[in-house]
Amino acid sequence: MTDTNLNRRQFLGGALGVAAGASALAACGSPDSGSGTTSSAPSTAPSTSRPPIASEPGKMSLLEWAGYEAAGTKAQTAGMTVAGSDYIKKYGPDSVTYTYIENDDQALQKATASGGFDILHPCFENFQDYVDRDLVQPWDLNLIPSAADIDPGLLAKGTKDGKTYMLPWDWGYGSLTYRTDHVDAADATGWELAWNPKYAGRISLWGGASTNFEIAAIKAGIQDMDHLTADQLETCKQDLIKQKPLNKFYWDSEYGQMQPAIKSGTVWIAYSWQDTLVSMKAAGVPVAYLDPSQGRIAWFCGFMLGKDTQNYYHAHEYIESFLNKAACAQMTNAYAYGTSNSMVTSADITDKALATSLHIDDLAALTSPSVHLQSWNPDRAKVLAAWQQVKAS
Amino acid sequence: MTGRLGSSLLWVYFVLMVAFLFLPLAILVLFAFNSGTTPTLPIEGFTTKWFTDAFSNTDLTSALVRSAAIGVLASVVATALGIMAAIGLNAKRVPGEPVAIGALLLPLVVPYISLAVGMLILLQALKFKNALWEIALGHAVIALPFALLVILPRLRSLDGSLNEAARDLGASDFAAFRLVTFPLLLPALLSSFIICFSTSFDEFAIASFLYPSGQPTYPVFLYGGARSPAILPQLIAIGTLVIVISLLIVGLSELGRRWAERRIEGRNSASVDVSSADNLATT
């Protein structure tokens, strides 16, 4: 019996040891959390100790929107034929892999949690988050000749403390695309179209938390959609809960879910950017891009350089192949988005009527009072928490 | 015990049930060869181009390779640990047996989403970046109970006298294990490997949280592409291959297991002691 007692004691000792070790493991670590990022200050100008381009690994991982893949890669699903083609011709179609952004909040989460991206393509509303969380480093504009063509006002927005963290590239609107053959023109007056019970089950809003709260805010007449009081937040939340059952689904993938659904008639009303208008017209689907009485949402996005990238010079070359005039012009024609490259003028745009109606040749439209530019929200955490509640309701 | 009416009804029920169970698999096979670009009726024509497209899609093939590598690693670790656990549980005295059994079977009941999230938190706190080996370890731990449940009964059913005889003849414990027990365990080890591999190959929750940027595993890639009409046909083609292969493996392993057991039983009852003794004498 002594033998068993000893064994039991040994085991208990071992188990306690393991438990103690586990709690020690849990208890150790800095008092304030353990996120994956370090707390060092953002790096300054590129150091001369950077390895030359030849010794860089070369394979880049990008956090990118679907449709913005470089021309020549197998992933290019939509219309870009020039942007990135120089880079891909030089380094091959397998030199880049894309992780797709589902929405701005998810992208920020992904960049923070898993990290490891060489280039990211977030939008202005999250600019401060990426910089504050030390996820990105400044670009060296000397390595990007076409950066000189970027509109200075826009470039200034992507600059902090004299360092350029974001190179703005594309800008546009967010609104509702709707099937003109299913939706009454009389109903298409404003954002309330997405709340119209007549079209229950035929609506699809984006899965983007911040954007949906901005929509609810604009619809409620709140002027500053990115600075909500607690009461306003609650109102918007209740409004979104009311809207939720009217959706067939919240879409995460533009080319995978939203556009095919509009094309097939599964969905008649969807939140989208103006490129959907172009795609649908090209496919012969009768749609219109809502100009709501409350005003459209506006955005601009740009390229940011990953803090821990091993492909510093490759990244700059990649960006150059996107920022040159030909690439920007073709992008504008393919997607009807505006471009930051001031060399692209209305002469380069093929669909003149579309250019006029959407003002994509005029950067001033981005900051006009008739649209709501998505900007930084200091209370974004509250918005995200409220969105989780909407999803659960 | 069951009348004719009852039996006929049950036969009908069974056939309908099997048809229901195989329906989705049949649909996948059907559309893998359909020349239409979307999986919708009517069938447009026969083609094998989705297969060739799929195999030239490097994103897809690298995801498959990644999942296979992770699966092999996870299966090896899980099976090795399963052998250890089985040996331990087969001992005369197992210190803290109920606790050990509880711990070893714990991964069977823990919800994978909670475990995935817990691993994510832990790795972030330890300042580890996402990596494929982390996924492999996660898969190994969830496959471990399966390995144990397959290996232990087999170990139990083996005749301990062989092992005893080996040790009587001077073999060390390890040599006895290597030359006597291990070969006899092989059918169970093979089953364990197959079960662990398929568990890992299909696992989504842990992989979706821990995969490094740009390097998705096959299930993660599958999920991402399932809502994209452009590559859905390719995914269906590859999926059909995966299904056919798994069905073949299930069938073959069952046949193989029966064959191996019959052989081993045959050997056991023959003059096996002589041949094993010869082997051991040369150790």
Place this chain on the structure above:
Amino acid sequence: MSRSTSRRIGGQGLWVWPPVVFVLVLVVVPLVYIGLFSVGLRSNIPGTKTAFDLSNWKDFLFGENNPFRNLFWHSLLITVLVSVAVTIAAYPLAYFLSFVARKNRYTLLLLVLAPFFTSFLLRVIAWQIILNENGVVNSFLWWAHLRPEGDSVTWLIYSNFSVALVLFYSWIPFVALPMFVVMENMDRRLLEAAEDLGASRLTSFLKVTLPLSIPGIIAGFVFVLIPTTGEFITPLLVGGPESQLFGNQINSFFNDSPDWNYGSVLAMTLILLVLILMLVFGRFLSADLRRPAAEVS
């Protein structure tokens, strides 16, 4: 083949330790971390003050009309309903295999189990293809002129129906298995005795077979109940905004929201639910890993 009890392979109980430690490190420690996050002792947001804080738990458990708690109950309800349906559907299957298909029952069992061994994700995707708006069912209805072209049955997909159907489909083979095992071990002579005593077939089923198969029924029910409580893949692919399950909310928190503390409360709740279910139903799931009592050391 003789089973000499004093000759057992192994003999070193200590060999069980490395795998146990492996599980403790890879499973228990992460779960401990979830617990720590849920009470605010750790945070993933840099610079947050960390202190023991039950406010998230209080909000989830007692907050007025807390949507996550409502989702939890809704999700649990669907899980229980699906589990009951699966159990009821699997029983005749097990009965058929054990009592009707005597000769080929193992082969037929394998046939039933075979789909279960193929990729779960692929089977869910296959159902998405079947139920989709221009999927197999709808395009068949159009082709057969049973519905006008383009008019699809909308409740087939992205609904509670699609989620329940796919869950139901996925678990039937697995649930039939323990029922089959229990039925196989049933002493058939009892049934013969009942018939000898004049009982009708129905009576002997109701009074002998059914009661004796209850352990298998409960085991099968638990086999499907426990994994389904945490299910989130099916609603991701075939569910709509109103048919998401509790597991999806956890997934959503950790993917889209920086508030991992609240998300951990939900993840911890799921773990506790499963542990409670195990405590209640655990004795019906005997994985006989202990040494047989008959053997003497």
